Amino acid sequence: xxxxxxxxxxxxxxxxxxxxxxxxxxxxxxxxxxxxxxxxxxxxxxxxxxxxxxxxxxxxxxxxxxxxxxxxxxxxxxxxxxxxxxxxxxxxxxxxxxxxxxxxxxxxxxxxxxxxxxxxxxxxxxxxxxxxxxxxxxxxxxxxxxxxxxxxxxxxxxx
Numbered sequence: 001x002x003x004x005x006x007x008x009x010x011x012x013x014x015x016x017x018x019x020x021x022x023x024x025x026x027x028x029x030x031x032x033x034x035x036x037x038x039x040x041x042x043x044x045x046x047x048x049x050x051x052x053x054x055x056x057x058x059x060x061x062x063x064x065x066x067x068x069x070x071x072x073x074x075x076x077x078x079x080x081x082x083x084x085x086x087x088x089x090x091x092x093x094x095x096x097x098x099x100x101x102x103x104x105x106x107x108x109x110x111x112x113x114x115x116x117x118x119x120x121x122x123x124x125x126x127x128x129x130x131x132x133x134x135x136x137x138x139x140x141x142x143x144x145x146x147x148x149x150x151x152x153x154x155x156x157x158x159x
Contacts, residue, residue: 003100005107006031007144012040012066013050023054032075035094037111037146039069047071059085061094061109070094070109070145088129089122095133103140106133110145119148 006029013019013036026034040063041047047060056076063069068091074080081099088095094109108130113119134141 003033003103003105004029004031005033005035005142005144007035007037007109007146009037009111009146011038013069014040014046019050019053026073027075030075032078032080033107034073035107035109035144036071036073037069037109038067039063039071040065040067041069041071057082059094059096061085061087061091063091068092068111070111072096072107072109089125092122093126093129105140105142106136108133108141108143108145110143110147112146112148114148123147 006026010022013022039060041050041060042062042064047058047062050060050071051058054073054076056078057074057080059072059082061070070091072085072094074082079100082096083099084095084097086095087093092111092113096107096109098105098107110126113122130141130143
């Protein structure tokens with residue numbers, strides 16, 4: 001069994017044109033699962049609309065109008081059983097547990113704070129949470145997301 005997963009920081013999805021272009025790009029990538037960070041999706045009405053536009057299974061962790069928000073988009077027609085979608089660490093961690101064929105998998109979608117001290121504390125808490133998850137029934141674990149870390153800040157940061 002081969003499973004393709006991609007992860008993208010989308011910096012907001014409120015603009016319909018941007019959202020539809022994003023969905024087309026994801027579909028053209030032929031990824032089975034796409035994890036999104038910083039969706040800025042902040043209510044069920046929005047998540048329901050975005051889900052209809054995607055035409056496949058979606059799972060959302062709500063953020064605010066201007067920050068946070070996580071999503072897991074499943075390729076339309078992929079035969080996958082999603083067992084849970086859980087929110088941890090104030091909307092910055094999404095745990096999606098899936099069963100596909102004989103594989104039981106925990107996928108962790110992460111959007112870390114961009115302030116260094118907040119990120120340091122977050123990563124300590126994340127480490128504890130990941131240890132808890134990996135000790136559960138789903139031993140196979142994938143971590144994806146935006147850790148807001150730059151190896152060389154002069155090269156890797158726009159601001």
